[in-house]
Amino acid sequence: MKKPPRRTAERILSTTLSLFNRFGEPNVATTLIASDMGISPGNLFYHFPSKEMLVNALFDEFEARMRHLLPAAADVQDLEHAWFFMHSVFELIWAHRFIYRDLNDLLSKNRHLESQVKEVLQRQEQAFVKLLRGLQTHGLLTQTATEQQRCAIHMVVMLTWWLSYEYVQDPRHAMEDANANRSALRGAQQVLSVLLPYLNPQPKTQLQSLIKVYG
Incomplete structure (x- = not known):
């Protein structure tokens, strides 16, 4: 048909x-x-x-997809699942990468994004805390509540500015479609590397192996 x-x-x-x-x-x-x-x-x-209406419509699409994806963090029980969850988050960010590439400029002139971006970051932080708690419940890492909160914030910061780092490294080619998978893999690797100091010995070795395979 x-x-x-x-x-x-x-x-x-x-x-x-x-x-x-x-x-x-x-x-x-x-x-x-x-x-x-x-x-x-x-x-x-x-x-x-107006162009602002285009930006807002695209951001609202992104925000809805992110809101749909983040609850999966609470179901993460092992590092491989954590890896693929984080990779999925980076794939979504890549699909709307103009938001992250031009974030400061967009925020300076768009009141809608000014409030909505903050909410997205807060939801990401809450999701990552749940992910960390799940890994701790299943005996993979050891953290205090304060360490979990701090670690989740670090993960959000890296998530937010990863594409800016990629862009600085190669301004002419970093945002091309051909780099999508490579960028998502590198981003997932860097964010999950934040967990290494807190992982118990066996899971730590497993994450290092995942980084070698996928990174």
């Missing part, structure tokens, strides 16, 4: 996301989006009267 054509608004968001991810939000004008789609600027304006 032939798929029904996508609505214009959906096509606009898909094209905008691709252009934002590739070139960065500040470098993409609405005229470029319309030209890339082969529609008139007026048609684009009809659906999204």
Whole structure:
């Protein structure tokens, strides 16, 4: 059966996301989006009267997907599961990487993101605390409640700024689609490396092996 054509608004968001991810939000004008789609600027304006509305719609999609993903942290029982969970988080971030690439600039001019990004970070921190508690319950690591909180914050910080680090290392190519899997693997490796000082001997060896295999 032939798929029904996508609505214009959906096509606009898909094209905008691709252009934002590739070139960065500040470098993409609405005229470029319309030209890339082969529609008139007026048609684009009809659906999204401002670029800020495009940014907000894309961020809301990202936030909804992150909210759906994070509860899986509470089900993590071993390091391999933790690895694939973290990899999934990085894959989602990569799919909306313009947010993280241009985060400071976006926050400085967008009140909607100013509040919503903070909520995303808080939910990530809460999810990582649950992940750490689960690993401790299953005998993989030893942490005090204070150490768990601090470790979760460190994980969120690394998660938030990893793509900025990648971009600085290779500004011309870091954000290209071909680097998606490699970037997600490196990010998962770095975030989970934060656990090494707290892991018991056998799980510590296991994580080091996972880093060698996937990192």
